[in-house]
Amino acid sequence: MPVLEEERDDGILLLALNRPEALNALNDELLEALLDGVGRAAHDNRVRAVVLTGRGRGFCAGQDLKEYQPDRDVGEHLKTRYLPLIRAVVECPKPTVAMVNGVAAGAGMSLMLACDLKVAATTATLVQSFVRIGLVPDSGSSYFLTRLVGPSRALEMALLGDPIDASTAYQWGLVNRVVEPEILREATWEWARRLAEGPPLAQGWIKRAIRAAAHSTLEEAMEREVAFQVQAAASQDHRRGLEAFRERRAPRFDGR
Numbered sequence: 001m002p003v004l005e006e007e008r009d010d011g012i013l014l015l016a017l018n019r020p021e022a023l024n025a026l027n028d029e030l031l032e033a034l035l036d037g038v039g040r041a042a043h044d045n046r047v048r049a050v051v052l053t054g055r056g057r058g059f060c061a062g063q064d065l066k067e068y069q070p071d072r073d074v075g076e077h078l079k080t081r082y083l084p085l086i087r088a089v090v091e092c093p094k095p096t097v098a099m100v101n102g103v104a105a106g107a108g109m110s111l112m113l114a115c116d117l118k119v120a121a122t123t124a125t126l127v128q129s130f131v132r133i134g135l136v137p138d139s140g141s142s143y144f145l146t147r148l149v150g151p152s153r154a155l156e157m158a159l160l161g162d163p164i165d166a167s168t169a170y171q172w173g174l175v176n177r178v179v180e181p182e183i184l185r186e187a188t189w190e191w192a193r194r195l196a197e198g199p200p201l202a203q204g205w206i207k208r209a210i211r212a213a214a215h216s217t218l219e220e221a222m223e224r225e226v227a228f229q230v231q232a233a234a235s236q237d238h239r240r241g242l243e244a245f246r247e248r249r250a251p252r253f254d255g256r
């Protein structure tokens with residue numbers, strides 16, 4: 001069985017971590033497959049939205065601790081395996097959605113946080129488990145968490161390592177939507193389908209603008225908005241959007 005399963009549904013690419021016996025913990029094979037999958041999605045014009053999920057009862061339990069020796073070069077491993085993956089998800093020009101079916105722990109939570117939108121089952125939990133094994137948040141967790149929930153809650157999660165449930169994650173802004181497990185796929189697809197029908201060029205610029213705004217001044221952000229808007233306004237998708245608006249029908253965007 002492949003450690004990463006792929007399903008295609010029109011413009012939606014589902015990447016499903018498939019090591020359910022280990023709650024989809026990340027070994028090198030899975031890390032490589034994920035980097036490859038996200039990288040291919042970025043360049044495949046048929047893919048308009050990417051959904052990440054886990055098979056079984058977990059989303060992702062972070063680094064596989066059974067295939068890990070503390071005497072290895074952790075810095076090298078993070079730099080060559082985890083950081084490229086997190087960058088690939090964040091920089092993917094297509095919208096990414098985490099379909100959080102169960103526990104997201106350690107770097108598994110970082111992976112979830114790197115996605116643009118998060119739809120969680122009521123049964124999902126999020127845990128900054130690093131501290132429980134004497135480690136510190138990595139793979140972007142300190143960055144994403146602090147920006148999303150502020151330093152106080154980020155410190156609470158990172159220092160105590162207690163799991164939070166989906167409802168708390170929603171209240172804190174870590175996930176966008178919480179639904180019953182039976183309708184997780186349907187609810188995720190509802191958004192993924194809309195994203196897949198959206199204007200790809202504008203979506204790519206939206207992602208870059210919002211991400212960059214987190215560490216920009218107002219002036220820098222407005223300058224960036226102008227640069228992106230000039231390009232968006234020149235796109236065929238924009239003309240199609242305007243036509244559709246005037247004709248009172250849904251637009252068809254194709255990324256030109």
Ligand code: T3D
Nearest residue numbers: 021022023025061062063064065066074077105106107129
């Ligand atoms: O160099 C580097 O790579 C450094 C990078 C580090 C990045 C990191 O991600 S460090 C953080 C690593 N992850 C963790 O510390 C999480 C460890 N897991 C847990 O704390 C718990 O399993 C959970 C909170 C995630 C879930 O708890 P629970 O009670 O629902 O499930 P469980 O019974 O603990 O686990 C179920 C099975 O999954 C179990 O298998 P078994 O023993 O019944 O055959 C368990 O061993 C396995 N499992 C869970 N997490 C991992 C794992 N196997 C390997 N690696 C895991 N991370």
